[in-house]
Amino acid sequence: MNNSQNHVASYAIIGFGKIGKALAKAFARKGIEVAVATTRDPESFASDATAIGPEIIPTTLAEAVKADVIFLAVRFEAHPDVAKALASWQGKIIVDVTNAYGVPPEKMEGLPSAKFVAQAFTGSKLVKGFNHLGAAILEQDPAVHGGRRVVFLASDDEGAAAEIGALAENLGFAPIKLGGLSEGGLLVQAHGNTWGKLIFQDLFKFD
Template identity: 75%
Template structure:
C-alpha cells in the first residue's frame, strides 16, 4: 500500500510528521516543483518523499490537504481515480448552495471520479494534529466518515498505525455533517480534541 499527501501547508506538514514518527513512507506533493519543498520534507524525516503531483497521485491512498478552492486543480491530475482512496482532510466555509446542498465530503466525492472517499483527519487544528497522538496514557481520536465500509476500515487501520484512535461516524450523509463546515458555522465534532483510553 502506498501513500501520498497532496498539500504541504500546516495540515500536510502535521500529517507528514505522523508518518515520520512511525517510519512509514509517504509522498508529499503540491502543484509546485518538488525541489521547492524538498528541504522541508527532508527536515521532517527520510520517509517523507517530495514528488510531483503527477507522481504522487499514483499512490493507493491519498490525503487531500490543500485549500478547498484548490481541489479542482488536483482532480485534473488523473482522468479517473478508479481504485484510489481519497482522504478528505479539508475544511471549507463555502455556502451549501455552492456545494449543491451536500456536505463538502460528498461534493468532493463527485469531483474525484471513481475514487472512494473517506472524510477524516480534518476536525483537529494543525497544531493539535501535529502532536504525538499518544497522550495521558490514551490515544488522540480521529473521526472517519465514508459510504464505503471497506475503505473506512482501511483508513481506520492506517490511523491506528499512525498512533491515533479512529472512530467511524457512518456515511457521508450522516457522519460527514458532524465534521463539516457549514458556511460560518461548524459541525458538532469540529475542533473537538478527544482522547480514547483502552
Template identity: 65%
Template sequence: MSYAIIGFGAVGQALARAFARKNIEVAVASRRPPEALLPQAQAIGSTVVPKTLQEAIKADVIFLAVLFEGHREVAKDLASWQGKTIVDAMNGFGVSSAVVAQAFPGARLVKGFNHLPARTLAADPHVRGGRRVVFLSSDDEGAAASVAALAEQLGFAPVNLGKLEEGGALVQARGDKSWGPLIFQDLFRNES
C-alpha cells in the same frame, strides 16, 4: 500500500509528521516543485519524499490537504480515480464530502483527519494514557476500514461516524461559517 499527501501547508505537514513518527514512507506534493518542498520534508523526516503531483497521485491512498477550492484542480489530473482511496482532510464551508467525491470519479472517499487544528494533528497522538481520536466517515465501508487501520498504524484512535451525509456533517464547516459539533474536539480513547 503507497501513500501521498497533496498539499504541504500546515495540515499536510502535520500529516507528514504522523507518517514520519512511524517511519512510513509518504509522498508529498503541492503546486510548488518537489525541490521547493525538500527542506521542509527533510526537517520532518527521511520517509517524507517530495514528488511532483503526477508522481504523487500514483499512490494507493491520497490525503487531500489542499484548500477546498483547489481539490478540483487535483481531480483533473486523472480521468478515473478507480482503485484509489481519497482521504478528504479539507474543510470547505457549506459543502459536504459528497461534493468532493463527485470530483474524483471511481475513488473511494473517506472524510477524516480534518477536525483537529494542524498543531494538534502534528503532535504525538499518545496523550494522557490514551490515543488522540480521529473521526472518519465514508459511504464505502471497506475504504473506511482501511483508513481506520492506517489511522491505528499512525497511532491515532479512529472513530467511524458512518456515512458522509450523516457522520461527515458532524465534522464539516457549515454554510453560515459555523462548525459541526465535533470540529476542534480534541478527544482521547483510554488505552485500558
C-alpha cells in the same frame, strides 16, 4: 516495491501547508513512507520535507497521485485542480482533510462538503477524516496521558473506512467511524459559517 502477492498500500499527501506537514510528521513518527506533493515544483519544498524525516518523499503531483491512498490536504477551493490530475480515480482511496469553512453552501449544490469533493474524484472511495483537528494539535504525538487522540472517519464505503481506520491505528490515533458521508460527514464538516458538532473537539480514547 509492489509485488502482487504482497501489495503494501502506498501513501501520498497532496498539499504541504500546515495540515500537510502535520500529517507528514505523523507518518515520519512511525517510520511510514509517504510521498508529498503540491502544485509546485518538488524542489521548492524538498528541504521542508527532509527536515521532517527520511520517510517524507517530495515529488510531483503526477507522481503522487499514483499512490493507493491519497490525503487531500489542500484548501477546499483547490480540490478541483487536484482532481484534474487523473481522468479516473478508480481503485484509489481519497482521504478528504479539507474544510469548506466560509464556502457558501450553494457553491456545493446543497451537498455535504465531502460528497461535493467526492464528485470531483470520479471512481474513488472517499473517506472524510483527520480534518477536525487544527494543525497545531494534529502534528503532536497522538499518544497522550496513556490514551490516544481520536480521529473521526466518515465514508460511504465500509472497506475504505476500515483501511483508513487501520492506517490511523498504525499512526497511533484512535479512529472512530461515524457512518456515511451524509450523516457522519456532517458532524465533522465546516460548511459556510456553521461548524459540525465534532469539529475541533480534541478527544482521547483510553483502551
